[in-house]
Amino acid sequence: MPKPQTARRAAARPMNPFEMALEQFDRAADILGLDPGMRETLRRPKRQLIVSIPVRMDDGSIRVFEGYRVQHNIARGPAKGGIRYHPQVSLDEVKALASWMTWKCSVVNIPFGGGKGGVICDPKSMSEGELERMTRRYASEISIIIGHDRDIPAPDVYTTPQIMAWIMDTISMTKGYSTLGVVTGKPIAVGGSEGRNEATARGCIVAIQEAGKKKSIKLKGARVAVQGFGNAGAICARLLWSMGAKVVAVSDSQGGIYGSGGLPIDAVIAAKEKTGSVRGYEGKSEKISNGALLELPVDVLVPAALEGVITAANASRVKAKIIAEAANGPTTPDADDILLRKGAIVIPDILANAGGVTVSYFEWVQDLYSFFWETDFVYAHLTKTISRSFGEVWKTAQANKTDMRTGAMVLGVARVAEATRIRGLFP
Secondary structure (H helix, E strand, O other): OOOOOOOOOOOOOOOOHHHHHHHHHHHHHHHHOOOHHHHHHHHOOOEEEEEEEEEEOOOOOEEEEEEEEEEEEOOOOOEEEEEEEEOOOOHHHHHHHHHHHHHHHHHOOOOOEEEEEEEEOOHHHOOHHHHHHHHHHHHHHHOOOOEOOOEEEEEOOOOOHHHHHHHHHHHHHHHOOOOHHHOOOOOHHHOOOOOOOOHHHHHHHHHHHHHHHHHOOOOOOOEEEEEOOOHHHHHHHHHHHHOOOEEEEEEEOOEEEEOOOOOOHHHHHHHHHHHOOHHHOOOOOEEEOHHHHOOOOOOEEEEOOOOOOEOOOOHHHOOOOEEEOOOOOOEOHHHHHHHHHHOOEEEOHHHHOOHHHHHHHHHHHHHHHOOOOOHHHHHHHHHHHHHHHHHHHHHHHHHOOOOHHHHHHHHHHHHHHHHHHHHOOOO
């Protein structure tokens, strides 16, 4: 019997994030030879919650926002995944991100399933009071499915430790006692973990170092470009720069800057904080577009912005030998095929940016036991986890004669499928 799968889309038609996630899953499912029932079970999100969020704005008017929380799979443990605030949030995007979280947690072998949330809004145009009221109402609306033992949110695009603190407080007030483990990525003062702020970037650096060993590329002196200068991108750029890499280009939503001899990242960060954009940097550099940054002659490219930026249309012009996906879903399946033929190593998002969820797991454990770790201890365990996982993904990819993403997906899907098989069906 032929394996059921989504029809392959026409190459010319743009792919939405969930279609991309399904195609990635199908490639792994084909290699694993999953039976039709298991394939259908793992392709579908377990729960999808759509909520209406009425908020009183500062001028006294009422605006109604739409929010989502999706739990893709909980076979290996509670759902885990961030919440993003962005004007382009969609249910398909959240479903894709939730599924990637399932495979990400499985790849680094932590006992979580995948979840994700989002609210359609423009947080940059909202006051702190409006953001707090929206966050608390959203938290109240999704409280029916989240909890330290069910689904644990975390920060994502345009959400912060403060927003996580508001969610934790809202749920705690509803329950009548403090439940620190309901979210991760919180401030240290309310149960956050040392090292959580830099975890995604540090995990990405470990993965880059492991890939560098395969390509005989040392970080010291390597030329690097970073697209996206939020938490993950900016910290990744700073850490690479501090390790001796030449970070020649960085960008944010307003565009980028390029300096052939390398940029002083501390000065660029200061300019970003002062002006709101890396383009506010006044030192020696030239303006560059986000698209052009991807095609620079560099050793390492770190796409740390949004999904779908490396496609079949531009992949042939990407010159980097290592592409480390600090963002979720920046490379389409068609682009993966092109980059593989070019001999580039693409460290997939479900490995490259898994440092964040790994330390979120550490934070969750610390909250449950009320026993908190020192920074060096957190970083040591993070390094060990990502390094081990890179080796497992590399071995899986080599054994199946495929790329790193498919190797990671095969590893992650196999673990979830095994847990699902062992648990069985109820009733």
